[in-house]
Amino acid sequence: MKYNKIKNYVAGQFVDATSTKTIPVISPVNGQLLSEITCSTHADLDAAVAAAKAAFPAWSKTPIKERVQVFFKYKTLLEKHLQELSELCSEENGKIYSESVAEIEKCIELTEFATSLPQLVTGEVLEVSRGVECRTEKVALGVVASIVPFNFPSMVPNWTIPNAIALGNCMIMKPSEKVPLSCGRIAQLLKEAGLPDGVFNVVHGDTDIVEAICDHPDIEAVSFVGSTKVAKIVYQRATKNLKRCLALGGAKNHLMVLPDAIPAMTAQNVAASMSGCAGQRCMAASAMVAVGNVDHIIEKICEEAKKIVPGKNLGAVINKAAQQRIEQFITEAEQQGAKVLVDGRNTIVAGKEGGTYVGPTVIDFVTPNMNIAKEEVFGPVIGITRANTLDEALAIENANPYGNAASVFTQNGGAARYIIDRASAGMIGVNVGVPVPREPFSFGGWNESKFGVGDITGKSSIEFWTKLKKSTIKWNAEAGVNWMS
Numbered sequence: 343m344k345y346n347k348i349k350n351y352v353a354g355q356f357v358d359a360t361s362t363k364t365i366p367v368i369s370p371v372n373g374q375l376l377s378e379i380t381c382s383t384h385a386d387l388d389a390a391v392a393a394a395k396a397a398f399p400a401w402s403k404t405p406i407k408e409r410v411q412v413f414f415k416y417k418t419l420l421e422k423h424l425q426e427l428s429e430l431c432s433e434e435n436g437k438i439y440s441e442s443v444a445e446i447e448k449c450i451e452l453t454e455f456a457t458s459l460p461q462l463v464t465g466e467v468l469e470v471s472r473g474v475e476c477r478t479e480k481v482a483l484g485v486v487a488s489i490v491p492f493n494f495p496s497m498v499p500n501w502t503i504p505n506a507i508a509l510g511n512c513m514i515m516k517p518s519e520k521v522p523l524s525c526g527r528i529a530q531l532l533k534e535a536g537l538p539d540g541v542f543n544v545v546h547g548d549t550d551i552v553e554a555i556c557d558h559p560d561i562e563a564v565s566f567v568g569s570t571k572v573a574k575i576v577y578q579r580a581t582k583n584l585k586r587c588l589a590l591g592g593a594k595n596h597l598m599v600l601p602d603a604i605p606a607m608t609a610q611n612v613a614a615s616m617s618g619c620a621g622q623r624c625m626a627a628s629a630m631v632a633v634g635n636v637d638h639i640i641e642k643i644c645e646e647a648k649k650i651v652p653g654k655n656l657g658a659v660i661n662k663a664a665q666q667r668i669e670q671f672i673t674e675a676e677q678q679g680a681k682v683l684v685d686g687r688n689t690i691v692a693g694k695e696g697g698t699y700v701g702p703t704v705i706d707f708v709t710p711n712m713n714i715a716k717e718e719v720f721g722p723v724i725g726i727t728r729a730n731t732l733d734e735a736l737a738i739e740n741a742n743p744y745g746n747a748a749s750v751f752t753q754n755g756g757a758a759r760y761i762i763d764r765a766s767a768g769m770i771g772v773n774v775g776v777p778v779p780r781e782p783f784s785f786g787g788w789n790e791s792k793f794g795v796g797d798i799t800g801k802s803s804i805e806f807w808t809k810l811k812k813s814t815i816k817w818n819a820e821a822g823v824n825w826m827s
């Protein structure tokens with residue numbers, strides 16, 4: 343085992359979880375055993391929540407201008423440790439180094455946004471009657487939880503950490519059991535940045551501890567990012583327990599390519615979108631709708647896909663089960679009549695034989711009834727469906743139950759606007775393959791890609807992490823003002 347056993351982080355200390363269940367942490371890059379987690383018991387969660395609850399009064403009463411000073415320092419520490427954090431991210435997740443660097447750079451951008459929160463959370467005040475004023479303040483919720491997936495070991499935790507904590511909340515983080523290492527380093531860096539003990543805590547585990555978080559009476563709000571199946575479970579369970587919940591789920595993002603699209607740029611964008619992070623992004627393009635004759639662009643997409651070399655500029659998928667699942671989607675589509683133009687099955691990377699790789703895969707003549715067209719594949723695979731008109735393309739896009747992203751590739755502004763207005767997705771790209779809004783804009787999908795109100799990052803997250811206090815104030819008793827008194 344390369345690293346020591348992973349511990350929970352409670353009240354500023356690394357402590358052992360106490361259940362008898364352990365889960366190995368295996369690097370997808372080469373199959374090496376990196377470490378193991380011990381799952382947390384309910385008592386372990388209680389201890390973390392108690393620490394967060396104890397820290398809350400002082401932290402929430404610290405002025406926000408002071409609270410964000412921690413995040414100025416944290417940002418500097420992320421910059422200082424960029425290489426080390428990126429290497430750890432690649433090791434546990436399997437993505438290539440440059441993708442991990444981009445991930446940590448995104449953490450820096452997310453933190454930078456949090457440092458601007460004092461400018462964004464000022465309340466309102468108005469003299470509503472002579473001598474009487476109403477004012478609003480955004481105040482912290484209390485102890486909040488963040489449950490995260492495997493595909494971004496640092497970025498998704500940092501979607502929630504800087505904003506929730508800068509706004510005065512104390513947090514319980516539940517990392518993915520598949521990639522638990524990065525969160526330990528995040529905890530250390532937050533402490534080094536000056537975050538008081540107990541404000542940020544980490545509990546490891548899987549299903550049981552997630553359920554316990556949803557049930558815990560002292561947790562006010564739960565944010566979740568992961569598959570739609572689990573997002574539904576978490577949203578239903580947390581809200582049944584009367585908690586505030588925002589649960590982001592899976593995706594099936596459609597790229598609509600029109601005949602007037604710029605061929606080279608479109609092909610590069612499509613190939614990068616479907617293969618970046620080995621297709622394990624909730625913003626990855628996994629379905630392309632070819633509108634009319636775009637054979638010349640499909641040819642170029644195949645050329646681009648063939649330039650992508652597993653192990654060099656394409657990372658591993660998370661584990662053997664994912665590899666087999668992805669290959670099964672490809673085989674099934676082929677058996678049902680789709681044509682595999684570029685085939686990434688049976689990929690073995692020399693020197694990394696224990697790694698779990700799938701090469702870039704382009705499949706044409708996918709029909710809407712095939713599983714590959716309906717389900718989230720979460721691998722470096724794109725299925726192309728043919729459509730004759732924009733409306734046909736939109737009908738295909740609209741029929742999918744998810745709604746994270748949709749993109750259109752065209753030089754025609756009218757066609758692009760038509761798609762923007764009618765695509766059923768929260769994040770739209772025009773000539774952009776991965777339309778992730780950057781700060782201060784918010785990240786969040788629609789339909790089965792997100793349950794709950796608001797978005798998880800940017801300005802929209804402020805509403806989720808705070809509640810509004812409304813005060814009506816009168817000091818001039820002599821003024822004869824009896825309004826509402």
Ligand code: NAD
Pocket residue numbers: 489490491492493498516517518519547548549550552553567568569570572573575590591592593623624718720746787791
């Ligand atoms: P997952 O749903 O399997 O796991 C997410 C978290 O839930 C983990 O911490 C895991 O321990 C926990 N969990 C797993 N099964 C559970 C259960 N039955 N009950 C309670 N908790 C459970 O997701 P994953 O495989 O880690 O991540 C990939 C998925 O996340 C993809 O579907 C991807 O699209 C999605 N994702 C979505 C977004 C978004 O912004 N919408 C971002 C990143 C990832």
